[in-house]
Amino acid sequence: MKKHNLLIPILLGITLIGCGDTKKSENSLFTIDDSAFPAHFTSPESVSIGVLNPKSKEIDSIVYFVNDKKVGSRKGSEKFKFELKDQKLGYQFLKATIYFGSDSSDATKRIELVSNVTPKLLKYKIVNTYPHDTASFTEGLEFYNDTLYESTGQKGTSYFRKYDYKTGKVYKQIDLDSMYFGEGITFINGKLYQLTWEEKTGFIYDAKTLKLEKKFTYEKDIEGWGMTNDGTYIYQTDKTEKIWKMDPKTQKMIDYVNVYSGNSKVKAINELEWINGKIYTNVWQKDAIAVVNPNTGAVEGILNMSGLRKFLKVTPDDVLNGIAYNPKTKTIFVTGKNWDKMFEITISE
Known part of the structure; x- marks a missing residue:
């Protein structure tokens, strides 16, 4: 090897x-x-x-x-x-x-x-910097119809909202019942899917109205962490090295991959984003993003994001979490839990 x-x-x-x-x-x-x-x-x-x-x-x-x-x-x-x-x-x-x-x-x-793949070390360039609500315990970040949506955690204060990322103006916010700890979100087939952490409950909303249409119970005995999709299937994480593949029509798990970097498992993969056929994922409590092959689980790239901290007024406990790809600008937006800023970046080798 x-x-x-x-x-x-x-x-x-x-x-x-x-x-x-x-x-x-x-x-x-x-x-x-x-x-x-x-x-x-x-x-x-x-x-x-x-x-x-x-x-x-x-x-x-x-x-x-x-x-x-x-x-x-x-x-x-x-x-x-x-x-x-x-x-x-x-x-x-x-x-x-x-x-x-x-x-x-x-x-x-x-x-x-x-894995027999040697991950490439990637670099980023900051294109723009925007304000981010420091009260937002970020769990999911995703663009839908050119608008940014964000979901947050913590019982009693979990919500998801659509807002103007340039100004921070909130267009609409949906609050979760206080019994739920909100997690990742993703849009597919005109629906918004949302996970909860330990409650083993997911929600399906109409993407246009954000009206709740259905609750569902996880098929597997797992936690809910991050979500993304490839246009056909949903991918989600559960705090382990697994990325689960779910049929959005039935909410049934149909497959999974284990994420490896070389001969090492990568555990606690968190928020996910589908970008050009690859899955970009935060690693819980690490200032790093891994680029994962969704078919094999092999890490193909590593992005060291630790340099962002010099621009932030945060503590070490305010971890990197939140990746959103804007297909219109072909740029990536990243932020973290309770961060005061969100960054628009481009990535290269």
Whole structure:
């Protein structure tokens, strides 16, 4: 694997993960032979799965599984080679069901598939600076029909509003019930979707009138953090390394990716924005934005935003959060929780 720039773990605040598991086999007759396994696998590689047979049982056949899906079988004790190129990043669970005589037994092993992409270090240029309401605990930021919308958190003061970002003038504000802690928002199919933090409740509003049309309960037992969409599906975060893919028509989770920078998980990814086929995401409590491939979860770029703090009157607890792409100007707007300013920027390598 390529050597990654040392700034990457510093910016993302990630912890290097050690080799694949080491979950023990469920029996003492057979184990999966990991003697030739590397510390991590990368997506172009393959894994050769074989079993150790310390009690010299006469093996009739072996059926091999990856993540509980049958991937092949072999007569006798022959190894099986499995290509990892189409697998998600993250842990892969290997299982071999060994048949011998009239019996069978399972051997299992966990390996970790990591990214082989070296993230590019990006830079930004401030185009404009605008006022930002210091009472806004920013959770979501998005343009819709050339107007900026922002959602905020904290129970009792959560809302979303549409406003003139140049002056701060509020056109309309919808307050949440005090039982809810507001989170990310996104517009798709003429609707505004909004998440809540721990209440496992989402809201769907008419995008024109902002009238509430539906409440929905999360299908998974997860927290609600950030949201964005690609025009067809919604993507959302839950404080882990996962980005979930949701069908907006049914609110059902249909897939997910695990976000990795090199061989490290990137946890606590937060606010999301879809920009030119990539997902830009804040990393909770870090002055950094990661550019993520939505198909693989691989971090392809890192943007160090720490330089913005010299223009702000904020504390270290007032963290970066809020990314909005303006398709009209082709610029990106960024702000943070309780920040006194919002910045319009362009990005380059």
